Amino acid sequence: MPAEELIEELEALGRAARASAARLAASSTAARNQALLLLAAALRQPQPTLAEANAADVAAAQARGLDAPLVDRLRLTPAILATLAQGCEQIAALPDPVGAMTNFQRRPSGIQVGQMRVPLGCFGMVFESRPNVSIEAASLAIKSGNACILRGGSEALASNQALIALVQQSLEQAGLPRAAVQLIPSTDRAAVGWLCRATEHIDLLIPRGGKSLIERVALEAKVPVLKHLDGNCHSYVDEFADLEMALKVVDNAKTQKVSPCNATESLLVHRTVAAAFLPRLAALWAPKKLVFRACLESLPFLPGAESATEADWAEEYLDYKISVKLVGDLDEAIAHINRYGSHHTDAILTQHHGHAMRFVREVDSASVMINASTRFADGFEYGLGAEIGISTDKLHARGPVGLEGLTTYKWVVLGEGQVRQ
Amino acid sequence: MPAEELIEELEALGRAARASAARLAASSTAARNQALLLLAAALRQPQPTLAEANAADVAAAQARGLDAPLVDRLRLTPAILATLAQGCEQIAALPDPVGAMTNFQRRPSGIQVGQMRVPLGCFGMVFESRPNVSIEAASLAIKSGNACILRGGSEALASNQALIALVQQSLEQAGLPRAAVQLIPSTDRAAVGWLCRATEHIDLLIPRGGKSLIERVALEAKVPVLKHLDGNCHSYVDEFADLEMALKVVDNAKTQKVSPCNATESLLVHRTVAAAFLPRLAALWAPKKLVFRACLESLPFLPGAESATEADWAEEYLDYKISVKLVGDLDEAIAHINRYGSHHTDAILTQHHGHAMRFVREVDSASVMINASTRFADGFEYGLGAEIGISTDKLHARGPVGLEGLTTYKWVVLGEGQVRQ
Known part of the structure; x- marks a missing residue:
């Protein structure tokens, strides 16, 4: 695809995700949990389209002479799909990380000031090989009320597309916008560059993979990045x-x-x-x-x-x-x-x-x-219930990052006609 | 100064600030409050060196034909110095934003997991004209246990140097490292570029001034930026x-x-x-x-x-x-x-x-x-006690930012020999 056409397509995808983000953020806890449970049910059922797509990815990888362990990482066996389904069910069972209004205090002016926890908006994730990650990221996005734009490894493109089709179907069945979870359909490296610069569409970018990927994203990014570098x-x-x-x-x-x-x-x-x-x-x-x-x-x-x-x-x-x-x-x-x-x-x-x-x-x-x-040092051991990654940065989120790391707060002022002196 | 020499000088200054940051972070609440009160006392006393430096800045500005209101913004009158002193005293009276250990819970493994609030490390601030800002930034740095590297406007360089000399003297008298608060002694624009890229030395950069300054910093920065753009x-x-x-x-x-x-x-x-x-x-x-x-x-x-x-x-x-x-x-x-x-x-x-x-x-x-x-919408009206800025970003800190915005957390695990299964 010519570079210009790709960027145009990505911009349209970004706008659709951004528009869906507002609807997802305003949706009920029940609707988001329902989408997760519908997704889990779909993953437990035979899905011929998914099976075909995955078989094609695996065959292509074998034809290209990829090492057996790398080919194995692509395979979506019934056991792996069941684990993914279970993950969705566990995330559905977690408390809703958004909506809580806390820390209200009455100020001398008479206003009540506090904070409300809200989704970030839309996050991007770049990951390599294993198609599992697309379900993990999508389920965390849905639970936290965020739209997301995913960019998986080229070897797993067909599998990822089939998995995200299930996600979008579950969103729709739960009355939520299907465009809230998007997969970039191109394996062009330029798409990663676009994610790094998409300040209009993306509030946080999470690179998940080898050190060279994370370093490239950290270097190029104009959007905030949640990065996980070395663990020495x-x-x-x-x-x-x-x-x-x-x-x-x-x-x-x-x-x-x-x-x-x-x-x-x-x-x-x-x-x-x-x-x-x-x-x-x-x-x-x-x-x-x-x-x-x-x-x-x-x-x-x-x-x-x-x-x-x-x-x-x-x-x-x-x-x-x-x-x-x-x-x-x-x-x-x-x-x-x-x-x-x-x-x-x-x-x-x-x-x-x-x-x-x-x-x-x-x-x-x-x-x-x-x-x-x-x-x-792990999100599950720390009781976060889910882990989107581990941050070696100091700002926003540090160490194991759970659903709360995909949220921010807004200040809420409850007044009864107060004015500033 | 040749570009290479300037960068070398800035690197030395950055290393000194970073080294001091660890000592400041480990210092007692009492020592940091004492430094603030000593600084307040110094600002209330006649300071001939400061008065001369400020007179020189004002005279130079007049000689360059600066508009009267801009010249006035440079003046450190006794009333302005008293206000700065009062600000330091108020900040000293605020609760210490660092050190609190919270949210501990016992996990099934037996470990106790919680969080400790800690300083960010070292922040940078770029500001224009008014020399008052150097005292405001320094006092917030001291209270929050952060080192800081300041870069003020060229018209106020002599005044800022004299003010920061008072800050460093107060730090020393309180037994704290004087290098914890640094002023970049150059008015070369390259110094701002250095701050934007100083990921080794700086954990957060705060540009305070006109939109063009903030946009430049946001565009160039490799370090995290707390930015305040439009208020529509x-x-x-x-x-x-x-x-x-x-x-x-x-x-x-x-x-x-x-x-x-x-x-x-x-x-x-x-x-x-x-x-x-x-x-x-x-x-x-x-x-x-x-x-x-x-x-x-x-x-x-x-x-x-x-x-x-x-x-x-x-x-x-x-x-x-x-x-x-x-x-x-x-x-x-x-x-x-x-x-x-x-x-x-x-x-x-x-x-x-x-x-x-x-x-x-x-x-x-x-x-x-x-x-x-x-x-x-203001840090004081919201009860933050102090305001380092207002953030229009979504991550880390949003809206009015007080002392807590200059801190982060670390995870603390209290064990008694537990191992991972």
């Missing part, structure tokens, strides 16, 4: 740590799963407990074949460890690998984390209350933890 | 309005002061009350020489009115001028406001509860009001 998470074993507990927690933080962003990548240990702690950890992890990248001082306590370089302190391995550094005190630990960390999630292991409080206050990260595994 | 505010007189009340409120909303952004610029009137309302309003405003820009239908009710064009509906006059349009129902009023307004502040005059609730819910503005003057 630390666990710090303080001199006053309960070492039994530290062993259990650090083990979980690193090895319960090594690929998530909230897995610990760097271990700081107070010098005075290194001899008692590190050899036991090395023994615990020997069967798991953990690679230690250790500072000079910690090397003697870790048989077989490799020598760490400066680059290790900033590295997000997402692998069976961990950097280890001894520190002389709490100050040094905090300074190291604030310098080399990614402000994602960091934990202290200690029984010293003052140290714990200082760590919580002074470590500049989205999540700070005392005596707990960094793996807990 | 509406008052809508519904068919169920109390017309006596409407007359009083609309009069105040338009004429109590015409230059602020929260003054009403456009009046919508339900067709059925136009004949009863508009002639009385015209009579009330005849002595004030209001210019009406009226739609064809409302012209007959407004003797001497001019005919409105499409452009009037989007205009922010900031003058004794108002556009008037008749509408057929509430839907039309809401649609008009959402289409032509600037999402700043809009009010309905009505005694119909359902209409009021729909207006509040469906008008997509930072402030929505029932039976109150749009002039109330």
Whole structure:
């Protein structure tokens, strides 16, 4: 499609989403929940069009010689569709994040001033490969009263179109505007550029995928972006740590799963407990074949460890690998984390209350933890009920972002004829 | 100064502010309040260096032939300094916006999850002419535990330097890092460009001044911006309005002061009350020489009115001028406001509860009001105690922004050795 024609089509799509956003925002909780339950029901039924579309995507990927695991990520099996349906039902069951009027106070002028929680309007989401994401994003949009414009990976275009057709049908059956959830029908990279600049149509853009996608969006975007960059998470074993507990927690933080962003990548240990702690950890992890990248001082306590370089302190391995550094005190630990960390999630292991409080206050990260595994940094573990993403930004939403992150507030003034003096 | 040297100097200044930010964030409420009270005391004492610097700025402005009102905006009279001192004292008396730990809940895993309010880190502010703003910004930074980097107008450079010297002296006397409040000593426009791109050093940039400054910053910025664009505010007189009340409120909303952004610029009137309302309003405003820009239908009710064009509906006059349009129902009023307004502040005059609730819910503005003057949209009137600006953005902070807008939160997890299953 010629560039100009594509932009024209995207502008029309943006206007339709924006127009639907107002109707969706004003809709009842019941209607939005009904759309979600209708969508869940549709996902549980046989859908020949969807099955065909998905088979075509899978066949095309195989023909292009994509690796088997990548092809598998495209497949919408009955089990995956059932999980998506269950997700819609769970989101329907959550409390409505919009509409609450709070914090009203009567001012000396006589007016009552408070706030109402409202949808953002319309959000955009750019994601890669897995078609599941289009249902996850659409269901969060519907629940939060936001329109959304989705742009999925090219390999899953047919599947995404079939899934979004089900979404639009459910919206219509619930009396809601079908244009509230839109899929960009083009796989042209220029469409991502358009999303980045669509300040008229989009209130928030959420890139979900690899680092290069997120960096490109962050660089180009004129619209606000919810971005999730690195998770270089630390666990710090303080001199006053309960070492039994530290062993259990650090083990979980690193090895319960090594690929998530909230897995610990760097271990700081107070010098005075290194001899008692590190050899036991090395023994615990020997069967798991953990690679230690250790500072000079910690090397003697870790048989077989490799020598760490400066680059290790900033590295997000997402692998069976961990950097280890001894520190002389709490100050040094905090300074190291604030310098080399990614402000994602960091934990202290200690029984010293003052140290714990200082760590919580002074470590500049989205999540700070005392005596707990960094793996807990997650929307579901935090009780958000749903997660649209994890933010490594400081403004608007920080850390795990749930439905509330897709809302904002407006000020509401209730008067009875008051005027300003 | 050569461009490269300037950037090097700004980078050093940014690093110093960033380093101080951590110390300021960890400082006690008492120390920050003490710095504010010391600053207030200094501003109330004769300060020969400041007086000389200000006299030099004023003389230079006069020599350049600046208009008298612009020269007057530079003057730091004893009365203005006393007002600034009082502002610092008032800010010291406000509750500390940082440190509160809230919303803790015990999760099924056993961890306690909650949030702690923390400073953003370091904000930048770009402002024009009046040197007062440097003290206002510095005092809000100190109270909220943020470092700040200020860039004032070139005409007030000497005055701003003398004022910030007092701020830094007060910080030092209170045991806080003096580098936490920085003034960019260059009037080179490249310094604004640097602030826009200083993602390493700055967490939020606040442009305060004319529309062209704000648009430039919004366009160039890679750092998040708190921006305040137009205030095209509406008052809508519904068919169920109390017309006596409407007359009083609309009069105040338009004429109590015409230059602020929260003054009403456009009046919508339900067709059925136009004949009863508009002639009385015209009579009330005849002595004030209001210019009406009226739609064809409302012209007959407004003797001497001019005919409105499409452009009037989007205009922010900031003058004794108002556009008037008749509408057929509430839907039309809401649609008009959402289409032509600037999402700043809009009010309905009505005694119909359902209409009021729909207006509040469906008008997509930072402030929505029932039976109150749009002039109330203000941080002090809303009870924020201080105002760093008004945001026309939707994310992070919306409408009047107080100290809380200079903070964010972190997630805090209190564990006792819990691990993820």
